[in-house]
Amino acid sequence: MTTDRAKEKAKALLLPLAVLLAFEAWARATHLQSDSLAPPSEIIMALAGAFADFSILTATRDTLFSAFAGLAIGTVIGLALGIAFGISDTLNRLMEVTVEAVRPIPSIALLPIALIALGFGYRMEIVIVAFACVWPILILSRAAVRSIEPRLMEVSRALRLPAAQRVWKIIIPAALPRIFVAFRLSAGIALIVAVTVEIAINPLGLGAGIMLAQQALRPDLMLAYLVWIGAIGYALNILLVVAQHRLFGRAALSGDSA
Amino acid sequence: MKTILATLAVSLALTGAAVAQAKIQVGCTATSDCASAMVAIDESIFKKHGLDVEMTPIGINSNIPAAILSNSIQIGGPTSTVFLQAVDGGLDLVAIAGASVMSPVNQDSIAAFVRNGITIKEPKDFVGKKVGAPGLNAFLHVLFVKWLVDKGVDPRRVNFVEVTFPTMSDIIKSGGVDAVLTAEPFVTRMLNAGLGSVGARYAVELARTEPIIFYAASREWADKNAVAIKKFRDAIAESALIVNGDREKASASIAKFTKQPIELVKATPPNQSEPVLKPEQLSWWIEVMSSQKMLQSRLDTAKLVLK
Numbered sequence: 094m095t096t097d098r099a100k101e102k103a104k105a106l107l108l109p110l111a112v113l114l115a116f117e118a119w120a121r122a123t124h125l126q127s128d129s130l131a132p133p134s135e136i137i138m139a140l141a142g143a144f145a146d147f148s149i150l151t152a153t154r155d156t157l158f159s160a161f162a163g164l165a166i167g168t169v170i171g172l173a174l175g176i177a178f179g180i181s182d183t184l185n186r187l188m189e190v191t192v193e194a195v196r197p198i199p200s201i202a203l204l205p206i207a208l209i210a211l212g213f214g215y216r217m218e219i220v221i222v223a224f225a226c227v228w229p230i231l232i233l234s235r236a237a238v239r240s241i242e243p244r245l246m247e248v249s250r251a252l253r254l255p256a257a258q259r260v261w262k263i264i265i266p267a268a269l270p271r272i273f274v275a276f277r278l279s280a281g282i283a284l285i286v287a288v289t290v291e292i293a294i295n296p297l298g299l300g301a302g303i304m305l306a307q308q309a310l311r312p313d314l315m316l317a318y319l320v321w322i323g324a325i326g327y328a329l330n331i332l333l334v335v336a337q338h339r340l341f342g343r344a345a346l347s348g349d350s351a
Numbered sequence: 352m353k354t355i356l357a358t359l360a361v362s363l364a365l366t367g368a369a370v371a372q373a374k375i376q377v378g379c380t381a382t383s384d385c386a387s388a389m390v391a392i393d394e395s396i397f398k399k400h401g402l403d404v405e406m407t408p409i410g411i412n413s414n415i416p417a418a419i420l421s422n423s424i425q426i427g428g429p430t431s432t433v434f435l436q437a438v439d440g441g442l443d444l445v446a447i448a449g450a451s452v453m454s455p456v457n458q459d460s461i462a463a464f465v466r467n468g469i470t471i472k473e474p475k476d477f478v479g480k481k482v483g484a485p486g487l488n489a490f491l492h493v494l495f496v497k498w499l500v501d502k503g504v505d506p507r508r509v510n511f512v513e514v515t516f517p518t519m520s521d522i523i524k525s526g527g528v529d530a531v532l533t534a535e536p537f538v539t540r541m542l543n544a545g546l547g548s549v550g551a552r553y554a555v556e557l558a559r560t561e562p563i564i565f566y567a568a569s570r571e572w573a574d575k576n577a578v579a580i581k582k583f584r585d586a587i588a589e590s591a592l593i594v595n596g597d598r599e600k601a602s603a604s605i606a607k608f609t610k611q612p613i614e615l616v617k618a619t620p621p622n623q624s625e626p627v628l629k630p631e632q633l634s635w636w637i638e639v640m641s642s643q644k645m646l647q648s649r650l651d652t653a654k655l656v657l658k
Contacts, residue, residue, distance in 0.1 A: 126520075126540075126544050127520065127521055128517040128518065128519070128520050128521065129517060129518055129521050130521070205417065208414065208417045208418065208421055208423075209417050209420055209421050210421070211421065212418070212421030212422055212423035213407070213418060213421070213423035213424075214423065292410075293410070294410070294411075294414055296378075296407050296408055296409060296410070301408075301410070304410045305381065305408055305410075305610055306610070307515075307517045308380075308381040308410070308516070308517060308609065308611075309381060309609055309610040309611045309612075310517060310611060310612070310615060311610070311611075311612070312517075
């Protein structure tokens, strides 16, 4: 069984490998001279070089720090609002216009204002990532709270639990699998937004690394950064999927259908 | 009472000293224009003048005014066009020292590069062509439009699009644009790759000596840091001599800051460094930009440059 699966996985790798080899052969045959493309062998060398001088590791630290800090802040705010809106119909109706008016603003559109108000650095990036992460968490956690089994709420009323305990002991545990799906979604968004902010303005992290490599006419290094960002995104997703299955087991499946 | 005053004076002096020693961040794009600041760091010229300076690479020049106002950088190297548009838009910036100026050396390196299959014999041949500029309303674009106007060609009949420097050779190769407004080392690289020919050396024909990029700060910061600015100017003047006279040292510093391969940097002469900036040097830019309807107000050159 396991060998079959390994074989299947190996087969899936064949196509990308063949494409890379073909590209390498083509680049060598045509003596590729480009400021935006580089053969895979050069990209691997550039990646190794960037690891050797720690530049890519520092950049990774900066990007992940901003992405995770923004994700954490966005999650806390989104969760608090989502649960409040999920519990109180009145609050939800009152806030609906505001939420629907602010939510469609692309987080990147805030960049010019954020630059003047906050300047370069972690702070600006974290604020923009947090803004982007609030919405999916808010919407999904609101839906999750609303779809909690009504009998659980009846139990909490029968037990006369105070509001804080009702949230902590009944609502959050019941909605957690779905909230985690929202968190997974936001984690992907956080990484995308963080790198985009760095490409557009912020002179730190992996996005700035891409821009600097491009301006330095090093397409190999630029693409090495790109490959590395892909690897980080892939690893992050695997980590979250594993965490989801470990933490929630079968309940995670119900979350996926949300 | 006396002791209180004395303590106050001492603490004021201490904070004053602390302000003077605070690190100054200088933000520039990855070009050779701010070479005087790069060399001043590498050759410890800032340090010699008692300044602690660090350079921040900035991706897009037009972000520099906002970066200055947010105090992320205290001094920036905007192009003349970016600076004048920012001030025209109401940002209170002031030029504090000169960086690079147009000179025969860099005029020679600026060109409108035309792809294979297109021939440009005279300026009016650009009519109806798709021309890629590294930034619309930025330095090369404004110069090219000025050149077209001088030659009696209506720039509105040329189709301008934005093409960044690193993507130029690929876009020219694919025929995505008919021409690009570019400079060295890109001209030589594209010529060597056989991608096309030089359509016009428009900067040579304009033959100007106005500033390309200069050092600017917010007026508020400049007013509070008169001593630091004096030191900055002295250091830049000293290091400009190295930029203009010692290609080896200048190239090493430029390669270090821009991360460009050293061979590539050495292949292109750095832009002429001119540490002194006079208000009247901005008049030509104001006139050209006003005629291209890029400025709304009448700017007073005397206020634009710090005395």
